[in-house]
Amino acid sequence: MPLVLSGLVLALTVAAAVSLFVGTESTGAARVLAVLTGGGDAEARALVLEYRLPRTLVAVAVGASLGAAGALIQAYTRNPLADPGILGVNAGATLGVALALVAGMASTVGALVWPALAGACFATIAVLLLASTGRGPATPVRMTLSGVALTAVFAGITTAIRLFDPATFERHRSWVAGSVAGRSLDDLATVAPFLAVGLLLSVLLVRPLNAIALGEDMASSLGVDTARTRLLTIGAVTVLVGASTAVAGPIGFLGLMAPHVCRLLVGNDHTRIIPMSMLVAPVVLLTADIVARVIVPLREVPVGIMTAFLGAPVLIWLISDRKVNTQ
Amino acid sequence: MTGLITPERGSLVLRSSGRVPVSGRFHVRTVLVCAALLLATAAVTFAALLLGAVVHTPAEVVRALAGDAPPSVELFVVQWRLPRALAAVVFGALLGVAGALFQSITRNPLGSPDIIGFTAGSSAGGVAVLAFVGSSYLLVAAGALTGGLVVAAIVLLLSRGGGVAGFRLVIVGIGLSAMLTSLETWVVLTADIEQAQIAALWGAGSLNAVSFGYTGPAMVIGLVALIVTGVLLDRRLTLLELGEDVSASLGSDPGRTRLAAVLAGVVLVAVVTAAAGPISFVALAAPHVGRRLAGATGVCLAPAACTGALMLASADLAAQHAIPGHSFPVGVATVAVGGLYLVTLLIRENRKGAL
Numbered sequence: 001m002p003l004v005l006s007g008l009v010l011a012l013t014v015a016a017a018v019s020l021f022v023g024t025e026s027t028g029a030a031r032v033l034a035v036l037t038g039g040g041d042a043e044a045r046a047l048v049l050e051y052r053l054p055r056t057l058v059a060v061a062v063g064a065s066l067g068a069a070g071a072l073i074q075a076y077t078r079n080p081l082a083d084p085g086i087l088g089v090n091a092g093a094t095l096g097v098a099l100a101l102v103a104g105m106a107s108t109v110g111a112l113v114w115p116a117l118a119g120a121c122f123a124t125i126a127v128l129l130l131a132s133t134g135r136g137p138a139t140p141v142r143m144t145l146s147g148v149a150l151t152a153v154f155a156g157i158t159t160a161i162r163l164f165d166p167a168t169f170e171r172h173r174s175w176v177a178g179s180v181a182g183r184s185l186d187d188l189a190t191v192a193p194f195l196a197v198g199l200l201l202s203v204l205l206v207r208p209l210n211a212i213a214l215g216e217d218m219a220s221s222l223g224v225d226t227a228r229t230r231l232l233t234i235g236a237v238t239v240l241v242g243a244s245t246a247v248a249g250p251i252g253f254l255g256l257m258a259p260h261v262c263r264l265l266v267g268n269d270h271t272r273i274i275p276m277s278m279l280v281a282p283v284v285l286l287t288a289d290i291v292a293r294v295i296v297p298l299r300e301v302p303v304g305i306m307t308a309f310l311g312a313p314v315l316i317w318l319i320s321d322r323k324v325n326t327q
Numbered sequence: 328m329t330g331l332i333t334p335e336r337g338s339l340v341l342r343s344s345g346r347v348p349v350s351g352r353f354h355v356r357t358v359l360v361c362a363a364l365l366l367a368t369a370a371v372t373f374a375a376l377l378l379g380a381v382v383h384t385p386a387e388v389v390r391a392l393a394g395d396a397p398p399s400v401e402l403f404v405v406q407w408r409l410p411r412a413l414a415a416v417v418f419g420a421l422l423g424v425a426g427a428l429f430q431s432i433t434r435n436p437l438g439s440p441d442i443i444g445f446t447a448g449s450s451a452g453g454v455a456v457l458a459f460v461g462s463s464y465l466l467v468a469a470g471a472l473t474g475g476l477v478v479a480a481i482v483l484l485l486s487r488g489g490g491v492a493g494f495r496l497v498i499v500g501i502g503l504s505a506m507l508t509s510l511e512t513w514v515v516l517t518a519d520i521e522q523a524q525i526a527a528l529w530g531a532g533s534l535n536a537v538s539f540g541y542t543g544p545a546m547v548i549g550l551v552a553l554i555v556t557g558v559l560l561d562r563r564l565t566l567l568e569l570g571e572d573v574s575a576s577l578g579s580d581p582g583r584t585r586l587a588a589v590l591a592g593v594v595l596v597a598v599v600t601a602a603a604g605p606i607s608f609v610a611l612a613a614p615h616v617g618r619r620l621a622g623a624t625g626v627c628l629a630p631a632a633c634t635g636a637l638m639l640a641s642a643d644l645a646a647q648h649a650i651p652g653h654s655f656p657v658g659v660a661t662v663a664v665g666g667l668y669l670v671t672l673l674i675r676e677n678r679k680g681a682l
Contacts, residue, residue, distance in 0.1 A: 081498070085505075133674050141498070142677060145437065148501055149669035152607065156662030159531050160655055177512045252505065301513060308509035312502035316485055319498040 004265050008279040012060070015286040019056040020048055022290050024300055051182075058183045059289050059303075060282040062244045063254065065195050067281020068202040069240040070255020071262070071274045075209040076233040077128075079143050080260070080318060083311075084120075084241040085252025087147035091154035092123025093245035094176060098158045102165050109187040109247050113194065117242035119154075124238050126150055178249040178304020180289055187247050194243035201236035202274055205229065210270040251304045253311020254281050260314065284310070357621040357630060364620070364633035368416055371640040375412040376404050378648055406538075414537045414546060415643040415657070416636045418599045419609055421549045423617065423635020424556060424628050425595040426610030428588045431564045431626045433496055436672065439611035440596045441665075443500030446607060447507040448478025449593075449600035454526055458514050464541050468601035475593040475600070478503055483589070532606035532658020534643055545602035549595065556591040557628050564588060564626040606658045608665020609638050615672070 021032050027044055034040035035048045066084065073082045084090055096119025097112050105111045130146040208229040211219040216226050244251070258281035259273050265280075266272045288306040295301055331342045337356065343349045376388045381403055383391075390396040391404040426439045433443070440446045452474020453467050460466055482503060486496040511530055515523045528535065563584040566574040571581040599606065616638075617630030639657065646660040 086501070130670060130673060131677075133677050142673070144498065144501065145673055146670075148442065149666050149673055152662050152666030152669065154666075156659055156664075156666055159527075159662070160659045163528065163531065163655065163659065164653060177509070177516050252509075299517065302516065305509040305513045308505050312506040315502040315505075316499050319495050 005276070005279075008276065008283065011283045012279055012286075015283050015290070016056050016060060019059070019286050019290055020052050022293060023047070023052060024293050024298060050184075054183055054185045054188065055180050055289070056286065057185070058180045058188050058247060059286050061188060061192070061195055062180060062248045062251065063282030063285035064278040065198060065240040065244045066251060066254040066285070067258035067277035067279075068199055068274060069237045069244075070257075070281070071259040071270070071277035072202055072205065072209070072233055072240075073237050073255065074259050075213065075270045075274065076230070077143060078213065081141075081144050081256070081315065083253060083256035084237065085250065085254075085311075086144055086256065086315070087124070087127045088150035088154060089120050089123045089127070089237070089241045090245060090250035090252060091151040091158070092119040092121075092126075093117075093242055094250050095119050095154045095158045096122075096242075097175065097246070098161045102161050109183075110190040113191055113243060113246040116246035117194070117238060120242035120245065121234075121238040123150060123154065124234055124241075128234070175249045177302035178251040178307070179300075179302035180248050180285075181300060181302070183247060191243040191247045194239050198236050198240035198243065199278065201232055202240070202278075205232055205236065206271045206274050209233070209274070213268075213270060249302075249304060251285070251307055253307045253314070254285055257281075257284060257307075257311050257314050260318070354621070354623050357623050357627070360617075360621045361629050361633045364617075364630070364637050368633070368637045368640050371637065371644055372412045372416060375415070375640065375644050375647075376408050378644070379403065379408060410539045410542065411534050411537045411643070412640065414534055414542050414603065415640040417546045417549055418534075418603055418606065419613070419635040419637070419639025420632040421553055421595045421599050421635070422606065422609040422639065423613035423631040423633075424553055425592045425599075426612075426635070427614035427617075427626055427628050427631035428556070428560070428564070428592040428595075429610070430614050431568060432585050432588050434568075435497065436615060436676070437497055437611075439608075439614075440592065441605075441607045441611055442504075443496055444478050444482055444503040444507070445475050445500075445593060445596055446600065446605045446610075447504040449475040449597045450530060450605035451507040451511055452477075452597075453601055453604070454511050454514050454530060457526055457529060464544060464601065468545070468597065471601040472594065472597040474507075475597040478507070479589055479593050528656055529604040531656040532604040532661065533656030534603050535654065535656065537603065542602040545598050549598040552591065552594050552598065553632065556595070557632075560584070560588055560591060561626060561628050564628075568626065604656070604658060606639065607662045608668065609635050609642075609661055612665055612668045613638055 020036070021027070021029055025047070027047060031040055031044040032048055035044050040048075069084050070082070073084065073087065074080060093116040096115035096117075099119075100112055100115035105115070127143065127146050127150055130150065131143040208219070208224045211222045211224045212226065212229060214222075219226055219229075258277040261280045261284075262273045262276040266276060285303065285307070288310060289303040292301040292303045292306045333340050333342075335352075337354060339353045339355060341349065341351045341353070373385070373388070376392075377383055377385065383400060383404060387396060387400050388404050391400050392409075396404070429440055429443065429445075430436060430438045432438070449471040452470040452472070455474070456467050456470030460470070482496065482499050485499045515526050515530065563574070563579045566577055566579050567581055567584050574581045574584065596610070613635035614627065614631040617632075617634035618624075618627045620634065621627055621630040623630070639661070642660045642664070643657040646655040646657045
């Protein structure tokens with residue numbers, strides 16, 4: 001365990017460092033090093049300090065939040081296929097942002113945080129309600145399908161809004177792919193309190209969620225207040241996903257992948273999976289972002305597209321070979 | 328030549344011997360329901376011809392269709408509104424049948440091309456061609472068909488041996504759809520704003536660009552594919568639904584039936600997608616609604632086709648005129664309404680405890 005943990009911290013440090021050195025425009029390693037030691041020429045300073053550094057920090061913060069949100073939602077729903085993107089939370093936040101833009105709110109991160117939070121909250125509750133209607137438990141397949149259905153409704157309304165108003169379309173289209181490029185430290189500072197609260201809540205929820213993994217009845221008899229845990233978990237997921245989406249746009253599949261990587265590394269214990277997801281997810285997001293900068297020459301791919309290409313195969317792999325009990 | 332029609336518990340049985348021996352069984356309620364649906368579709372289509380920036384009287388429209396109206400009226404009714412109204416009817420029917428085919432072979436009420444990723448595949452193929460090659464119908468159609476077939480092959484390959492009522496199929500489709508949608512997002516993002524608007528409109532599924540010159544071939548190809556599918560596959564699929572062994576012992580090879588149905592379904596979806604972009608959820612909902620209305624069991628291609636036609640025609644009418652001054656792509660209407668339908672479908676399946 002300490003070995004895995006230190007390995008992850010090392011990986012995160014390396015990824016963050018590489019993120020400062022690699023870009024669409026190649027900057028010599030010596031120039032970047034000069035900037036980092038306090039010197040360097042003006043151009044390199046601007047590139048590294050005003051562009052790559054904020055971007056790296058945003059990727060780390062957003063990655064940690066989405067990883068924690070994924071681990072929470074998987075633990076709480078006991079559903080290995082759960083992911084904020086798959087369950088429609090991202091689509092809800094996207095709709096919230098589109099509504100805010102069309103209502104004439106500024107397209108700054110600060111103005112968009114609350115609409116994104118409201119949309120994420122609405123979507124989380126709707127998908128949980130929908131999946132638990134009727135007979136029997138909310139199986140993974142039910143949840144996934146509920147997410148798909150709600151995503152369709154939200155996306156349909158979002159598209160209608162975007163086409164209704166071309167100005168919104170222009171502002172919305174760069175946001176909707178999910179990217180950490182071009183974000184400033186101010187943007188990060190705006191959402192940082194929300195992310196901090198969400199991450200703190202996730203750490204506090206580790207033990208109750210471990211008990212809930214045994215079943216709600218067992219958890220109650222172990223002295224866990226299941227109603228409060230449910231409320232706090234939904235709150236934490238909403239805050240984490242809403243705030244991340246407000247700053248970086250919808251980034252899918254990260255919350256799906258990170259907990260599974262952790263499960264492979266440290267086994268099925270939420271006291272380990274949840275904190276570790278906060279380390280694994282930023283490593284994945286940073287790596288995806290670095291690859292996204294260079295994979296198409298002179299053209300950046302938004303990192304949300306990279307994570308979809310990494311994450312969808314993971315989803316398909318999980319469902320194959322009965323790794324996941326679909327019933 | 329002797330012909331004989333005998334009534335038999337809810338059906339009419341036709342037997343005719345002669346130079347061309349024909350026999351068939353018609354479920355009376357199905358026939359009546361289809362006729363009623365077609366009447367309703369005709370009414371909606373007529374309304375689509377009347378309404379618009381310039382509202383015409385029914386008499387003017389009839390005269391324009393007969394060919395003796397002033398050129399201005401003819402321009403509006405025959406040149407502009409008729410292609411779109413007809414396309415909505417034909418494409419709706421194609422989508423309904425495609426949905427019925429996939430739901431039948433996957434034996435899953437959720438196995439519509441929207442959910443298992445074929446629509447996304449066709450759409451990604453079409454967008455790629457639009458962005459990098461050109462916008463003539465045949466090119467876009469080829470792209471959409473290739474995309475649809477490739478995704479169909481991948482989905483079927485990955486979900487092999489899924490069993491469990493094809494749930495693996497659904498999840499694999501959702502994963503692939505997510506990848507393809509994000510790819511499309513990127514194409515839209517990299518194009519300049521005007522091209523991006525065009526691609527986004529196309530990606531939303533729209534009948535705005537429809538004219539006889541552009542979608543005429545699509546309608547003809549689609550109708551031919553539709554009739555061929557109906558004649559060749561309706562019975563075989565009904566047999567297949569009774570089980571592979573029953574189907575084989577009655578002389579219809581299950582493997583070949585399934586392959587033919589997948590190919591036919593992909594062609595139908597691709598024809599529509601190439602002409603109008605991805606129009607979601609008609610393929611999901613039309614077969615269910617059609618089967619319920621007809622009160623029949625089995626594949627029910629004809630009710631699915633009629634319901635699909637009525638659905639898309641009404642959706643397009645609503646998308647054009649529901650909010651005055653704004654004409655939405657029909658795909659937006661079908662996604663929002665179809666998503667709600669999927670929600671109710673899920674609630675119903677949950678009640679049954681089927682999922």
